[in-house]
Amino acid sequence: MDARFIGIDLGNTNQTIALADASGNLLRIERRVTEPGGTAPAILEGVLDAVETLLAGQSARDAGVRAVGVGFGGPVDMPTGTVRLSHQVPGWEDVPLKALLEERFAVPARVDNDANVGTLGELRFGAGQGLQDIVYINIGTGIGGGLVFAGRLHRGVSTAAGEIGHTIVLPGGPLCSCGHRGCLEALCSGTAIGRRARDLAEGDPALGARLLTLAGGDPERITAKTAFRAAEEGDPGGRRVLNETVEYLAIAIGNLLNLLNPQAIILGGGVSEAGDLLFVPLRERTRDYCMEPPYAAARILPAQLGYDAGVRGAVALAMEG
Amino acid sequence: MDARFIGIDLGNTNQTIALADASGNLLRIERRVTEPGGTAPAILEGVLDAVETLLAGQSARDAGVRAVGVGFGGPVDMPTGTVRLSHQVPGWEDVPLKALLEERFAVPARVDNDANVGTLGELRFGAGQGLQDIVYINIGTGIGGGLVFAGRLHRGVSTAAGEIGHTIVLPGGPLCSCGHRGCLEALCSGTAIGRRARDLAEGDPALGARLLTLAGGDPERITAKTAFRAAEEGDPGGRRVLNETVEYLAIAIGNLLNLLNPQAIILGGGVSEAGDLLFVPLRERTRDYCMEPPYAAARILPAQLGYDAGVRGAVALAMEG
Known part of the structure; x- marks a missing residue:
């Protein structure tokens, strides 16, 4: 059978x-x-x-x-x-x-x-097929992650490893759901990107005008998708939100590369569906936050499995x- | 034979x-x-x-x-x-x-x-004996590190893993020898601690008075050891330098715990010889930069092998x- x-x-x-x-x-x-x-x-x-x-x-x-x-x-x-x-x-x-x-x-x-x-x-059926050392980051309403070394998932001594979303990239930054400040999740989850976009629209109405229009005039309806759509149009407000997202992600990914020297970083979840709009500047900025040998050895790839x-x-x- | x-x-x-x-x-x-x-x-x-x-x-x-x-x-x-x-x-x-x-x-x-x-x-003969998952950080004139998973050294795909000293803990922070800003090494190596102490003595002569005295009146002779000795005496200037060192190290170690969930973080090199003066507040502050399960699972230990x-x-x- x-x-x-x-x-x-x-x-x-x-x-x-x-x-x-x-x-x-x-x-x-x-x-x-x-x-x-x-x-x-x-x-x-x-x-x-x-x-x-x-x-x-x-x-x-x-x-x-x-x-x-x-x-x-x-x-x-x-x-x-x-x-x-x-x-x-x-x-x-x-x-x-x-x-x-x-x-x-x-x-x-x-x-x-x-x-x-x-x-x-992703390791067995997606972007990580054939690889042995990868880091997976899922960027959705929160940010989760997983580590693969020598072809095996690294779970850690109390199976709590992989909390990439709660590594701190901006000490003293925004409060995170975990109670700490400046975690990657508090800056770059879909929820956090949307919040940054709303803060921009409220704090700087001129810069945020297009964001507000795309959200039908209701600031509460501005999301990460709104910001990325505006950025794709070349809107300065949308680009500001995107650029900040890229900077924080590049710091986190640069740190992962320097620390773990993997073959690939695979980004999944809704935010990563932004495609080249996100991945092209992200690959470029990561180089500036990381040493050359681990940067040269790694690819930064979109996840493949989707829904x-x-x-x-x-x-x-x-x-x- | x-x-x-x-x-x-x-x-x-x-x-x-x-x-x-x-x-x-x-x-x-x-x-x-x-x-x-x-x-x-x-x-x-x-x-x-x-x-x-x-x-x-x-x-x-x-x-x-x-x-x-x-x-x-x-x-x-x-x-x-x-x-x-x-x-x-x-x-x-x-x-x-x-x-x-x-x-x-x-x-x-x-x-x-x-x-x-x-x-x-340290894994075979020192503080890591009997452990399988450890992170070692050597804090000397620079900061180096190594990772052990399942009892084996993790070298990474191009044997460049373990660059803990060049993970960024303070974006936009001091320039590092690697060309980036805000690396752990640029903040917490013996060299960097000494530089912060000298900057303090020059920027705030009242707060830095004891540091200068301990260095025989020559600001160029203020080192990390000077700062730690002053901190041990209870001098406010020395304590400021120590506390900043603890904060940056706690962020880096908290990130390592959240990411890797190891059994122990082992600190070696000259700076770690400060003993309880460093380790007691470091353990306490790391808790504030890390989630509870990986914190509870890990010990933060001094290296044992010395010279x-x-x-x-x-x-x-x-x-x-």
Whole structure:
């Protein structure tokens, strides 16, 4: 029987569950959306139901499933596969997700946080294919990351490694959700870029005029996308926001290159979809924040997996054992 | 015959060459000092002569020597063991040191930069014994570092990893020898601490009075040691310099913990000899620059090997194969 793997991208709002073959191709996909106010038990029940749907009445073993992988949208104790908590949804405190899945489906399960799982996805099936030493940075509403050394994910001694979003790039800078100041996430997440753009529009109405127009006149609707669209048009306000974003990212990436000397830095998530508008100046500025040998050795690449990165990473995690 | 290893600490001024047993104990030591104006060929000849002295007329193989390890005070292409250059002494450009040693002594030789070699020494024989994931930071006239993951040194794809001294902790900060601004080395090396202390004494004579007195009235003689001694007495000027040092180091170490989640950060070199005066506030401030799980998992420790760290690391490198 052909080997199969189940991948589960367990986000706080969207859950994607897929059955994959041994090459990581997604054969069937189930999607679930959590209603506002949804709790952990309801989300979990939806996910388990989706897996049953994929198995179509067979046991996991009879369907050829070798393992289940889960990428969870919050911190996980990886060796035990216990969810620590979700910052968005109540009821995930200390949920033994790996044990629950193994009991229900009688195959091995692996659970890790979504940043590590996204890293594995790009490594096995995306921009990192064939590479051994990469750093993955996901720039969405927050900033997560993962490290791969010698072809293996580096999770750290208490599986808390990869918090690239909470490395400090501007001491005394804006307050971050983690309670510290000047973290990369507080400057360059989609949320933070949007906030900087709104601050610009409010603090300097002339410079921010185009941002406001693109947002239909409502400053609250100015987002990172607004700023990048304005920058693409050549608007000085949009370019200011973009240039600052590039500077902070270049410092963080330059530090990563000097420290780790990887083959590639792979940027995923919504912000990285800005393409050349972001990547061209970012590669140039990173050179100015980094020594030559590690700069010359590394490429700064967009992620390749796009929307299904999470579930494909979960499949890669299932295959990792 | 008992296995023997030769370690060579090949600094620009001092060279230490030792014969060690299979436990890393130094059995015999030769020391050489380079006269000012010394060149690469002269230094190399002195080192080779010291090895011959240790071998006492025997061939390396007959003396039981299994391998030679060298820690070089400058960048090295590790796989080929070729010295790239020395920033202090002319004539080291592209010297194939590994090949020269293997030809002369007919045993395997390994050559790496002194920061990586110092890391291996602490890992095998010092504060890192029994640990698998550590970061070593050597704070001397410059700042070097090394990374150990899963018990192995992480050298990076072009063996340029570990440049902790050139990660940027204060964008726009003081100019560094590498040409960038705000690197950790430009703020916290012994040289940089001394410069900050001199700037303080010149810019604020009242606050810097004690620093000047301790330096015999000559501002040019104010060093990092002067500042730390004044801080230990409770002098406000000395404490200012110490506190700034602690802040910058805490940012850099907090970033390392968030990123790598190691078991320990080990600080070596002259500055770390300040002991509790430095380590007690540093541990406290690092907590404020880092997330709780990686902070709780890591210890911030002084290096243990002291003066012979370099040559003992070179012995550890010889044993690494």
